[in-house]
Structures are given as structure tokens and as C-alpha cells.
Amino acid sequence: MKPEPSHALERLMQALLTELMPAVQPAYRQASVGAQAMMIALRRLVPIVTGVKRRAAWIWAARIRPMIGDEMLRQPNMSVRLIRALAP
Numbered sequence: 001m002k003p004e005p006s007h008a009l010e011r012l013m014q015a016l017l018t019e020l021m022p023a024v025q026p027a028y029r030q031a032s033v034g035a036q037a038m039m040i041a042l043r044r045l046v047p048i049v050t051g052v053k054r055r056a057a058w059i060w061a062a063r064i065r066p067m068i069g070d071e072m073l074r075q076p077n078m079s080v081r082l083i084r085a086l087a088p
Helices: 007-025 025-070 076-086
Strands: none
Touching: 007 025
């Protein structure tokens, strides 16, 4: 049975930080391992953040539907445009 991708990334990050990083010398190599672990952590969060933004975009679309009409919401790539509009 394969583990969930987010769980596998979490375990990899944990191994990098707790097992590999302390064993690597000098300090700049330790920092490199730490940076790689943080990149893995960010990669693990991307689907979560994207899903939240997508749900927020459709909630926002439902609220503005009376103002812009259904035809506007049916345009191609509307979800992408709504997500971009919500981006900080």
C-alpha cells in the first residue's frame, strides 16, 4: 500500500531535519539540507492552499453571480481568473 503523497513528503522532511542535517558538516551544508527540507514542506502545502483558494473563489462567484450573470461565470478558465483575483 502506497502512502499518501503529503505523508511521504512529511516523513522525508522529518528525516532531513532530524537525521541528515545534524550529521552533515560544515554549517553551510547543514543550512542547505535545512533549505531543502523547507522547500519540501512548502511543496506539501501547495495542494492545500490551492484547494482553499479554489473553494473561496467559487464562494465569491456565488455571491457575485447576481451582479455579473451566469454567462460570465461559464466562460473558459473562469476558476483560474477568480483564483488570480483572490491572490494577494
